[in-house]
Amino acid sequence: MAARAYLVVVEEYLEELERNNIPVQEAIIFGSYAKGSPKEESDIDIAIISGAFTGDRFEDRRRIVPLRRKIDSRLEPIPFRPEDFYKGGNLADEIKRTGKVIKGDLRT
Numbered sequence: 001m002a003a004r005a006y007l008v009v010v011e012e013y014l015e016e017l018e019r020n021n022i023p024v025q026e027a028i029i030f031g032s033y034a035k036g037s038p039k040e041e042s043d044i045d046i047a048i049i050s051g052a053f054t055g056d057r058f059e060d061r062r063r064i065v066p067l068r069r070k071i072d073s074r075l076e077p078i079p080f081r082p083e084d085f086y087k088g089g090n091l092a093d094e095i096k097r098t099g100k101v102i103k104g105d106l107r108t
Contacts, residue, residue, distance in 0.1 A: 006033055006044055009072045010102055013046070016067050022052045025082060026104030034100040043076040047095045049104065053079045 006029075014024050031045035032038040053060040060079035068075040078091070085092050 006038070007102070009044065009075065010046060013068060013071045013075055013077070014103060016070060017048065017050075017064060020063075020067060022048075022050055022064065024103055025049050025051065026085075027102040028095055028099035028104075029102055030095045030099040031076075034098055042074070044072070044074050045076045045078070046102070047078050047080060047085070047092075047099065049080045049082050049085050051082060053081045055081050055084060 010027065010029065014027055017024055026047075026049040028034075028047040028049075029045065030047060032042045033044055038044075048064065053063075057079060061077070064077050064079055068077060080092065085095075088096075
């Protein structure tokens with residue numbers, strides 16, 4: 001997928017989340033798209049930070065994964081509550097270190 005095309009897909013997905021009462025405070029692309037080395041079969045890994053999430057990663061993913069089907073099934077959203085994301089952890093720290101902010105203002 002061309003560099004610009006994936007950004008359009010991500011923006012459409014963020015709008016879909018907003019339409020479904022999931023206000024997105026921050027959205028950060030990570031993985032191969034953030035590194036600039038995606039392959040044709042690459043997922044579009046995206047951290048979604050929202051106060052609307054419960055902190056139960058399984059339940060939160062159940063809310064947001066079906067919404068990607070309307071846009072592009074390659075989207076791989078990972079939900080975080082703001083307090084969990086900024087508290088850190090292996091995945092959150094990797095996203096902060098290597099991610100590309102699409103929406104919001106990444107605090108470290």
